[in-house]
Amino acid sequence: MRLQSKVCIITGGGSGIGEAACKVFAREGAAVVVADKSLEAATAVAGEIGNRAIALEVDVAQSDKVAKMVRDAVARFGRVDVLVNNAGYGISGDVVETDEEAWNALMAVNVNGVFFGCKYAIPQMRKQGGGVIINTASVVASIGIRSRAAYCASKGAVAALTRAMALDHVGDNIRINAVAPGTIETSYFDAMMRKSERADELRRELAARQIMNRLGRPEEIANGMLFLACDESSFMTGAILTIDGGWTAQ
Numbered sequence: 001m002r003l004q005s006k007v008c009i010i011t012g013g014g015s016g017i018g019e020a021a022c023k024v025f026a027r028e029g030a031a032v033v034v035a036d037k038s039l040e041a042a043t044a045v046a047g048e049i050g051n052r053a054i055a056l057e058v059d060v061a062q063s064d065k066v067a068k069m070v071r072d073a074v075a076r077f078g079r080v081d082v083l084v085n086n087a088g089y090g091i092s093g094d095v096v097e098t099d100e101e102a103w104n105a106l107m108a109v110n111v112n113g114v115f116f117g118c119k120y121a122i123p124q125m126r127k128q129g130g131g132v133i134i135n136t137a138s139v140v141a142s143i144g145i146r147s148r149a150a151y152c153a154s155k156g157a158v159a160a161l162t163r164a165m166a167l168d169h170v171g172d173n174i175r176i177n178a179v180a181p182g183t184i185e186t187s188y189f190d191a192m193m194r195k196s197e198r199a200d201e202l203r204r205e206l207a208a209r210q211i212m213n214r215l216g217r218p219e220e221i222a223n224g225m226l227f228l229a230c231d232e233s234s235f236m237t238g239a240i241l242t243i244d245g246g247w248t249a250q
């Protein structure tokens, strides 16, 4: 029960890594706010957890919706101890192929979403005397991959913002870290496979990038988030916790 009586907001909690985090955090005693742009997905996850979870429809790209998310969490559970800024997605393409509109839309979710979450949760955490923030970056914050220019840029920004905020808020007793997953089997990954004409081959190639020669499971990232959320990581802030099956060891 490493998160006993902690109140945790998890964005993108309706699927994949966020869903796994909601379930792992709830198992460890947390009250969980499952925030997702899909209310249906968030409601399904909250329903599986039970009465210590609520579902909220939140588009993290919209400042007012994120501010309301924090207010709603406080109205229901009285405080916010942990915020996991996890909602995000990727698009394909080099910079020439990437539409300006698609670039801006991706940045609005992957980068602005983290900014808004922190902007509205930190004042609440300050009032309470502290808190924990975990952002979902990616290995692409530190290594380039082909044909994912916007995604790489967005996750680089998440990692840089994590470090910058850790400095600014260490005096508020707020620890701010990120996870950097390798390739994880989630619905985002499945959608990518469905679009590919050579899905089996691509799957093998993506697994082989990771020296364990397999894809990661959402729970393996959620367990890292749990470590960052609880007191076991009390001496960590501004860190990027890489969980990638050894991909970036090469």
Ligand SMILES: NC(=O)c1ccc[n+]([C@@H]2O[C@H](COP(=O)([O-])OP(=O)(O)OC[C@H]3O[C@@H](n4cnc5c(N)ncnc54)[C@H](O)[C@@H]3O)[C@@H](O)[C@H]2O)c1
Pocket (backbone or CB within 6 Å): 011, 012, 013, 014, 015, 016, 017, 018, 035, 036, 037, 038, 041, 058, 059, 060, 061, 086, 087, 088, 089, 090, 109, 136, 137, 138, 139, 180, 181, 182, 183, 184, 185, 186, 187, 188, 189
């Ligand atoms: N799957 C991977 O291989 C991988 C690797 C590294 C990083 N990541 C990151 O992990 C995070 C979670 O990805 P996943 O693989 O679990 O994907 P997923 O598609 O399974 O889940 C993402 C969830 O976020 C929600 N979401 C998307 N846009 C949103 C928005 N604007 N506001 C609120 N919710 C929104 C979706 O509805 C969905 O429920 C993302 O930030 C992603 O970039 C994933």
